[in-house]
Amino acid sequence: xxxxxxxxxxxxxxxxxxxxxxxxxxxxxxxxxxxxxxxxxxxxxxxxxxxxxxxxxxxxxxxxxxxxxxxxxxxxxxxxxxxxxxxxxxxxxxxxxxxxxxxxxxxxxxxxxxxxxxxxxxxxxxxxxxxxxxxxxxxxxxxxxxxxxxxxxxxxxxxxxxxxxxxxxxxxxxxxxxxxxxxxxxxxxxxxxxxxxxxxxxxxxxxxxxxxxxxxxxxxxxxxxxxxxxxxxxxxxxxxxxxxxxxxxxxxxxxxxxxxxxxxxxxxxxxxxxxxxxxxxxxxxxxxxxxxxxxxxxxxxxxxxxxxxxxxxxxxxxxxxxxxxxxxxxxxxxxxxxxxxxxxxxxxxxxxxxxxxxxxxxxxxxxxxxxxxxxxxxxxxxxxxxxxxxxxxxxxxxxxxxxxxxxxxxxxxxxxxxxxxxxxxxxxxxxxxxxxxxxxxxxxxxxxxxxxxxxxxxxxxxxxxxxxxxxxxxxxxxxxxxxxxxxxx
Numbered sequence: 433x434x435x436x437x438x439x440x441x442x443x444x445x446x447x448x449x450x451x452x453x454x455x456x457x458x459x460x461x462x463x464x465x466x467x468x469x470x471x472x473x474x475x476x477x478x479x480x481x482x483x484x485x486x487x488x489x490x491x492x493x494x495x496x497x498x499x500x501x502x503x504x505x506x507x508x509x510x511x512x513x514x515x516x517x518x519x520x521x522x523x524x525x526x527x528x529x530x531x532x533x534x535x536x537x538x539x540x541x542x543x544x545x546x547x548x549x550x551x552x553x554x555x556x557x558x559x560x561x562x563x564x565x566x567x568x569x570x571x572x573x574x575x576x577x578x579x580x581x582x583x584x585x586x587x588x589x590x591x592x593x594x595x596x597x598x599x600x601x602x603x604x605x606x607x608x609x610x611x612x613x614x615x616x617x618x619x620x621x622x623x624x625x626x627x628x629x630x631x632x633x634x635x636x637x638x639x640x641x642x643x644x645x646x647x648x649x650x651x652x653x654x655x656x657x658x659x660x661x662x663x664x665x666x667x668x669x670x671x672x673x674x675x676x677x678x679x680x681x682x683x684x685x686x687x688x689x690x691x692x693x694x695x696x697x698x699x700x701x702x703x704x705x706x707x708x709x710x711x712x713x714x715x716x717x718x719x720x721x722x723x724x725x726x727x728x729x730x731x732x733x734x735x736x737x738x739x740x741x742x743x744x745x746x747x748x749x750x751x752x753x754x755x756x757x758x759x760x761x762x763x764x765x766x767x768x769x770x771x772x773x774x775x776x777x778x779x780x781x782x783x784x785x786x787x788x789x790x791x792x793x794x795x796x797x798x799x800x801x802x803x804x805x806x807x808x809x810x811x812x813x814x815x816x817x818x819x820x821x822x823x824x825x826x827x828x829x830x831x832x833x834x835x836x837x838x839x840x841x842x843x844x845x846x847x848x849x850x851x852x853x854x855x856x857x858x859x860x861x862x863x864x865x866x867x868x869x870x871x872x873x874x875x876x877x878x879x880x881x882x883x884x885x886x887x888x889x890x891x892x893x894x895x896x897x898x899x900x901x902x903x904x905x906x907x908x909x910x911x912x913x914x915x916x917x918x919x920x921x
Contacts, residue, residue, distance in 0.1 A: 453710040454490035454681040455702070456528060456657065458695050459726060460518070461493040463685035466661065466693040468738045469765070470502035472729070474514040480725045481521035487714055487722070489525055490681050491561050494518050495554075496529030498797070500537040504889060504896045512557055512881040519558025526560035526594075532797060533566040534573040534833075534859050538888040539798040539823070541831065541858050543865040544576045546887050551580040553881050555593055565598035565630055567799035568791075570833035571618055572857040582623050596657065597622065598630035600794035601644075602754060606836040612644060613651035626655040626681075631670075632796045633754050634663035638673040645677035657681035661693055663755075665746035668696040668704070675710050687723050688730035692744035699723065740764055753780045754787065759800040766808050775811050782807040785816075789843045790827055791835025802827055820847045830854035873897070 464472040477494075484492060495515050503511040518527060534541045536550050554562065562581050566573040578595055585593035597619045599612060616627055627648065629636070636644065641658070648656055658674045658681070660667045671682045683695050690697035702714045733739035742764055755763070763780075767773045783795075786807045793799045802823040810816045826832060828844045830853040844853070854861065865887065870877070873886040876897035885893040902908055 448709045450709050450711070452712055453675045453679070453705055455698060455712055455714065456491045456493055456659075456681055456683045457484065457487070457489045457686070457698060458493045458683050459686040459689050459698075461495060461497055461499055461530065462683070463689035463694045465498050465502075466695075467689055467743055468733045470498045471506065471733075471738060473507055474503075474509055474517055476729060477514075478517060478521060480722060481518065483718065483722050483725070485522050485525050487525075487718055489714075491526040491528040492522060493528040493530065493563075493683070495527065495559060496531055496537055496563075500885075501889060501892065504885060505892045508896060508899050510896070510900070511885070512553075512879065515554075515557045515559070527558055528561040528563060529554060529559045530598075531562050531564045531577060533564055533577050535567070535798060536577075536888060539801070540826075541573070541862060542887065543862040544859055545864045545866040546869070546884070547576045547859075548580040549866055550884050551577060552584050553884060555581075555584050555588070557881070560592060561594040561596055563596045563598050563628055563630075565600055565628075565796070566833065567600060567796050568793045568833045568835050569600050569615065570835075571615070571622065573833050573859070574622065575857070576859065578622050578624060594625045595623065596626045596628055597624040598628040598659070600796045601629050601631040601636055602633075602792075602794035603635050603751075604792045604836070606792065609643060609647040611836075613647045616648045616651040616654070620652045620654050624654060626657060627652060628657040628659055629674075629679075630796065631658070631660035632794070632800075633759075634661040634665075634667055634750055635754060636660055636670050637664075637666050637751075638669040641670045641674040642677040645674050645679050649678045655680040657683070659683040660695065662691045662696055662746070663693050664748055664750040668700060671696060671701060672704060675705070686719070686726050688726040692746075749780070753783050754795055755780060755783055755800070755804070759795060759804050762801060763804055763808065766805070770808075770812060772812055779804075779807050779811050782811050786810065788837075789840040790824075791839050792837045793827075793835045798823070799827070799832070817843060817846050828853070831858050833858055876901075 460472070460477055464470060495511070500511045503509040503514060531537070534547060536542055536547060551562065564574055564577045564581070574597060578597065581595040585595065599615060619627055629644065645656055656679045658671060658679045660670055675682065682701060684690070684698040684701050685695040687697040687699050699716060699719045702712050702716060702719065705711050730739065764776070767776055767779065783803060786803050787793065787795065790803060795803055802821065805821055806824045809819050809821065813819055825847050828839055828847045829851055866883070869887045870883050873883060873894070876882060876894065882897070
């Protein structure tokens, strides 16, 4: 029976042009960011690198996003050292990062000189593909990062480094096929090497994926990569239709850290395309060995509560709330801290309302956290905008750029009063910052990259630098008598 099926498949494929779909593996970044709040340590990653390097992935996403902050803040790790260790282990595979445009990996806009220096050091320490996005799809906020990446990649072998721009996918009357097609064309003109459809909340359903990919293919000659999350339950089918429509690369996660608010499982998608013109050619036996390595981590995370079952299920209402996976886990955490977990669904219903007030931006870091936190406050305070976060005020003041729709003027007035909103590229108003940051953290610098850690997270980085120094000198800074300069060992 199986032989007959194989024969029929071969007959069907005869005359079809083979176009193997490429795979970007996310288990070392987005998968654990979405499911376990970015708590996977470098030491947990290193033993499996050799096997992962043999798979033949298009790339492994292993850095950027929230990994930088989490490494410093929670894991007491140097993110730059993590990158160097991963680079040393992955000898045959391109390493990929997620870069928030003018926000870099932080939550505010930084001066152009900081952006340029971060790009330079990221590539130098081992990043091959920089995926750059803006939470508002304001392309002005991508300009410096794209230009810096293109300039920097000239220092490497042709094709070694790649600049990818991601479209933050979302729903709303302004987000038409023409909007996406036009944006893709502008991205190609900016100098990107490829385009990613970044569907961070799992909003793209299968047949709309067909339409979107076909529209992008009509607007640009660049390769198209698909990134989505399983939150709404349709992601695997969306990938299938996207690939059939011409998508070149898909993002997947090893099965123990797949599904839910993460990506579709790597093994499932490899099997889906097996024997078709899109056959990945990846070895399922090798993938099974890698999955076996990560499975105990998943089980331990479930046991400890780090992996909350709430983020593992399917919620079709995602299409209504438009909440990305990482944002869901943050909401759960915020409500837990406030002992108001029963308000979870009330907050989910408030999020689209806040989003509309804020000009209908895509919900992705940092806009997702800003909108989500404001929604939590609106619900817990029992009155909308009784308290407005400083980040919400920044959005409504234009400090993050231009949204596709105008802000709610009443909410804007309540938040920023008579302050005149910014209409230019926000970074145009920021003076160079790099030298200032170097002076501020001079006492802690042990490597060039330290200034960048400090620039993005001054307080968190300083605490890490103190911890690092204590580890190196065997001195506990908490026990230090700084007045009398006594440092017990």
